[in-house]
Amino acid sequence: MDKNLKRMATMHRMQVKGLELFYQNGYYNTSVDDILKSLSLSKGAFYHHFQSKEDFFISIIQNLIVQKVYAMLIEPVEKCDNPFRAIESCFDNALETAEHNNMDYGFILSNFMTEFNKRNTEITTYLRDIYKVWEVNLVTTLQRAKTDGYLERHIDSEAVATYLISSYIGIRTLMVEGNCKALRYRYMQQLKAYFKTIERSSLVS
């Protein structure tokens, strides 16, 4: 009965270590042996649980990467009062985590999107789907912000979402080369300035 438990535990160990190394070194630059060596497992164990390296990575996307993005960027925005403040603090928290993580290798989603782009369409599709969910979530939040009177009605929610995602991807990419603290401060400052343009002014009193 606990065979299945053991199976899951081993698979999960492999996935966690696999994601760690893929994130650090890139997918193509990390060998299956690298992962197995650092877990003291054998080739046999790996190919007993996964069909191929690609299949393994897809399972990592579905089990780990999706969760990470949800927890970091999607759920914090959903439960909000003022949507702008919610997005601001969500982004700032994410940047803070990155800033204090000296093993930061950038935004996991955009790193892998870049690496797999036009080289593995199946994996690209899985990654793009995560982006889409994020985007849809932002658009929904912004639409709700309109009905709640936080956002000017004439604003193009999809354009705002695109702009937000762009700037976030970019700042995360920049932060890997150091000087994170200043970058984060500057980014948040200008994000707030940007929000001022589209936020509905003179709401309460």
Next chain:
Amino acid sequence: MDKNLKRMATMHRMQVKGLELFYQNGYYNTSVDDILKSLSLSKGAFYHHFQSKEDFFISIIQNLIVQKVYAMLIEPVEKCDNPFRAIESCFDNALETAEHNNMDYGFILSNFMTEFNKRNTEITTYLRDIYKVWEVNLVTTLQRAKTDGYLERHIDSEAVATYLISSYIGIRTLMVEGNCKALRYRYMQQLKAYFKTIERSSLVS
């Protein structure tokens, strides 16, 4: 006498094809043989001209990548009247080029930065230097914009430059997954909205 010319020509052919393949498939995922095969050249030719694959790539950065970034993102901004319109049209041109290039694999600089980050510090340094030049150029332009009365004096030029670079990196990363036209339109729309916040209003007549 024209021995040297021939040498330069062959090296240049290798660099151009090398950049093309590195850009498409990534550095670590492109073998020296791949490049040589598509040029009908031999290993001997390659290692006669370059010390190693890494040395080869550094020469590509210095000879080709620097030029591309200058021509695309730095020079167009320098010679400008209204700096905001200059940055807008510079970015829009760059995005247009990407949009109509169906072999677009993203922003060359951020792709390589991501790939080499913490894996090859020497190459990372060369790439970071290009970023720095871009950033300094933007900051200078923005400072001049202040003295010319285009930009509110209290604005943090470095923060604006960081925000601009971030958003550009991000939108270029997003555009590789298609729907470029809409993405470009939305991005430019919000970029202009952002500029409205910081641009000095009621300037002329």
Next chain:
DNA sequence: TTTTTTACCGACCAAGTGGTCGGTGGGGTG
């Protein structure tokens, strides 16, 4: 107890990888 299932082992394989090295042939120089 016997049998079956299954998690895991590790030697092995073909196809690459970056890099080496003894050549070769044609143009320039003496």
Next chain:
DNA sequence: CACCCCACCGACCACTTGGTCGGTAAAAAA
């Protein structure tokens, strides 16, 4: 003419890659 320089050739090397496969031991099922 003889000589040398040098761009270029391609077989070769040690090593790594993703993936295979026959085996083993222990737990579950009979």
